[in-house]
């Protein structure tokens with residue numbers, strides 16, 4: 284889907300991005316992490332040509348982005364930033380309709396798309412479509428920001444610290460919503476964050492940058508188990524590592540199927556909860572086993588403390 288080849292950006296004498304080469308597959312969620320000033324936003328903004336590279340090449344579906352007019356390119360790529368950037372004097376409907384309108388969609392199709400997206404983001408269309416951004420909470424505005432970016436069904440969504448300004452609860456809620464929507468729409472996403480927990484939760488692959496360079500690009504589990512020596516190891520290698528490892532897997536991936544009769548009195552956990560949540564429940568309830576239930580509440584298996592300990596342990 285996206286192929287970045289020897290990409291560099293220099294501002295004056297400062298090298299912000301230095302010789303980056305990587306690929307992101309179609310439908311993947313790739314998260315860029317690294318300390319402040321390491322070049323994450325610059326990298327992201329070169330993908331939609333808000334910043335022009337000094338050197339190198341970016342191919343999207345095999346097409347060199349420099350061969351496309353920037354406006355045309357940006358209509359194919361959704362872009363979400365921290366603080367949203369909604370147009371203050373346009374209603375929520377008008378905000379979401381921006382790119383479809385530029386692309387010449389029919390009014391009926393635009394209206395239907397706006398309602399579809401508001402519903403997807405759990406915002407009642409009748410209540411919200413006619414409001415202005417200042418009449419919405421930060422979390423609601425951020426949802427509209429993502430809905431607007433998805434309006435014209437882009438093949439790629441770029442997100443720069445989209446949840447940075449939100450309180451932890453709203454942030455978690457929006458992360459969960461985004462993951463569901465990404466799976467539903469099968470869209471490719473590249474997101475910048477400096478929050479490693481967020482990266483581990485959201486990413487199929489994490490790209491770690493430092494001082495303009497790409498140090499490692501791997502799945503969260505591989506990154507946690509086998510970080511490259513130096514900065515990546517420092518980033519992931521703290522005392523939280525076993526718990527972070529647990530959060531990379533779902534209960535359904537390690538549970539034993541239910542064979543015997545349900546074990547009465549044991550606490551239950553959802554099959555799609557992660558192992559860190561399962562561990563927290565075991566500790567809280569002071570039990571050694573949990574029953575696993577599906578979305579309908581049916582018991583489908585069990586998971587034990589012993590199995591969880593193995594999953595969080597050094598390989």
Ligand SMILES: Nc1ncnc2c1ncn2[C@@H]1O[C@H](COP(=O)(O)OP(=O)(O)OP(=O)(O)O)[C@@H](O)[C@H]1O
Nearest residue numbers: 294297299317318319320321322323324325326477
């Ligand atoms: N327009 C610009 N002109 C000059 N220098 C710039 C410009 N944009 C970014 N830089 C510099 O390039 C480097 C990388 O900046 P960038 O914004 O990409 O980092 P970042 O990793 O996204 O940081 P943060 O997490 O703080 O947003 C920084 O040292 C920054 O000062």
